[in-house]
Amino acid sequence: MSTPSTSPGTSTASASVRVGIVMGSDSDWPVMAAAGDALAEFGIGYEADVVSAHRMPEAMIDYGRTAHTRGLEVIIAGAGGAAHLPGMLAAVTPLPVIGVPVPLKYLDGMDSLLSIVQMPAGVPVATVSIGNARNAGLLAARILAAGDPELTAAVIDFQDRLRAQAEAKGQKVRDAQHGERAEPAS
Numbered sequence: 001m002s003t004p005s006t007s008p009g010t011s012t013a014s015a016s017v018r019v020g021i022v023m024g025s026d027s028d029w030p031v032m033a034a035a036g037d038a039l040a041e042f043g044i045g046y047e048a049d050v051v052s053a054h055r056m057p058e059a060m061i062d063y064g065r066t067a068h069t070r071g072l073e074v075i076i077a078g079a080g081g082a083a084h085l086p087g088m089l090a091a092v093t094p095l096p097v098i099g100v101p102v103p104l105k106y107l108d109g110m111d112s113l114l115s116i117v118q119m120p121a122g123v124p125v126a127t128v129s130i131g132n133a134r135n136a137g138l139l140a141a142r143i144l145a146a147g148d149p150e151l152t153a154a155v156i157d158f159q160d161r162l163r164a165q166a167e168a169k170g171q172k173v174r175d176a177q178h179g180e181r182a183e184p185a186s
Contacts, residue, residue: 053088098127
């Protein structure tokens with residue numbers, strides 16, 4: 001993983017902040033930093049902070065209630081264990097919330113995944129796979145691209161590059177079948 005441009009408690013300065021990345025503990029940052037990295041690839045500004053649902057509930061409620069008034073458009077919330085942060089934020093904000101189940105020592109993140117995806121009707125949380133904060137950042141980029149033609153073009157370009165990478169990997173496999181020795185693509 002590349003070194004993220006920010007750490008919890010800071011924000012990107014080069015672009016206006018459109019996405020909030022929050023987590024229950026700074027120990028979640030090694031997983032959650034990938035969301036910031038993905039957003040940075042698209043030039044999307046973000047802030048990152050620790051907002052624990054259990055250890056600082058008033059601050060968590062305030063963060064969720066005021067996020068849209070501070071210019072945020074999407075919240076990415078990572079949590080492990082009981083993983084209440086994404087759902088609690090979704091309960092108090094009008095913004096889309098993307099939950100990232102953070103794997104912990106026990107249960108490998110299955111507890112977090114089940115907690116985040118089992119939201120009651122009327123309180124949606126989009127959920128990515130366990131530990132996959134990068135996809136959360138990419139999903140946030142797509143959400144923001146819906147009203148932004150320039151960002152939509154960047155997302156399409158990203159998809160084209162992914163396709164080209166996959167096609168090149170397929171070509172290497174096909175070449176290997178015909179006796180050519182191919183090195184694995186990155």
